[in-house]
Ligand code: SF4
């Protein structure tokens with residue numbers, strides 16, 4: 032069972048839900064932090080760092096002694112990452128998607144591929160939770176390949192929770208694709224509703240099953256409830272607008288540990304979605 | 311012309327509420343919503359569109375089943391695993407491109423021995439120029455699961471500049487995208503000032519560091535402010551000390567105030583209400599000296 036947790040925008044409580052569900056499950060599971068631009072799950076899960084690996088993508092390197100400036104690579108590249116206008120080809124590696132096209136189209140075999148670092152994949156064990164974190168390098172634009180690297184470490188023999196990046200475009204699509212179920216976290220406000228609608232459009236486009244978790248319930252009005260009722264979307268859990276939750280979060284503490292009265296709520300949802308005893 | 315970009319690392323820190331308030335306080339700025347993935351500014355500023363344009367960007371591979379010989383070379387070459395085999399009614403293989411996985415690189419198009427792959431341009435969304443109660447606004451909508459938000463951000467900023475020149479406006483206020491990836495980079499390069507909005511949380515601290523190092527990487531001057539600072543005063547001080555050490559100007563603090571959500575429910579900018587934190591927001595705006 033792979034459960035992805037997403038939201039139309041950040042700061043709605045996505046990571047809070049992911050880490051507390053993982054903690055509440057209380058049996059071995061994996062937590063994949065795919066919010067690679069701002070990975071936060073590790074801040075709530077002290078544990079021992081097991082290993083970290085550099086993630087790379089292949090980018091071209093031009094052998095200048097062979098390049099005659101024909102410009103074939105530059106005409107081919109859809110991302111303007113290799114440029115030659117009658118001169119030797121120049122690579123703008125930070126724009127390269129690593130498609131492997133330019134080495135193929137070069138008539139003089141002047142291009143080979145070399146790895147370029149885009150970020151790190153870190154592993155950590157925090158109690159029962161095997162956390163895998165992707166961390167995009169500052170200045171790198173390529174979240175999707177790093178997210179794919181994190182997901183490659185998914186162990187199918189264990190249940191998994193994926194903390195997806197916020198938004199509705201390529202990074203979030205890469206993170207939630209293939210998950211068995213998606214929880215969309217939102218707030219009962221105009222921004223919350225609007226961002227939820229965008230996320231719903233995306234998941235419908237992907238044809239993935241999902242439900243909603245309402246955070247800060249009581250802080251706004253009933254517009255998210257009304258929308259979900261009309262659109263036939265289940266609200267699987269409501270987390271109250273409780274300053275103690277905000278304060279626990281602020282200190283990097285799990286709601287599960289800091290405000291025990293919410294324990295049953297998280298445990299119940301974890302068992303329902305990730306599989307009960309023996310999961 | 312001065313361009314302020316409001317960023318937050320992760321979203322939901324009050325970035326859009328602040329940007330809307332600044333737009334009202336400025337009165338005559340051009341406003342640009344560059345959070346094209348989850349644009350919310352229009353929910354406060356109620357723009358009346360006067361122009362609408364398609365956003366066409368990139369291409370997408372499309373295999374013509376009638377011409378596909380089923381050799382599978384394309385699927386082998388696609389680095390993004392976007393091509394999968396399917397079966398025709400008679401059981402022979404045919405290949406199909408998954409439009410969501412395709413990154414539009416063109417490797418398959420170029421390599422197909424039967425030349426069975428088309429490569430049409432994609433309609434990825436739309437962008438609009440609108441009137442609001444505080445000046446012109448450029449905003450956009452990316453289609454669900456679409457790509458190229460970085461390019462759309464660059465386009466929205468370019469149009470905002472053009473408009474500011476045309477209408478002789480001194481200032482541009484940009485509501486930036488979350489994160490530190492491609493849309494954010496597209497939103498801050500060449501800006502006059504970045505305001506990084508954060509909250510006094512362990513993740514806020516962590517995210518702010520990443521935004522500050524990005525601003526430094528692109529050599530854009532940066533100011534920082536802490537929203538809901540009284541949620542954790544010690545953390546606020548720690549964050550401010552770190553921000554200052556990283557070269558950010560401290561622009562101020564905003565208190566924890568239910569009036570922010572209340573303003574949103576009434577579709578007003580916070581500074582158009584009498585919420586207690588209005589004073590805090592005005593002070594930040596004055597400190598920015600945009
Ligand atoms: S590998 Fe692909 S994306 Fe990279 S430079 Fe070559 S053609 Fe462009």
Ligand code: SF4
Nearest residue numbers: 388412413415416418
């Ligand atoms: S254009 Fe590139 S990404 Fe798209 S299907 Fe072809 S090889 Fe794959």
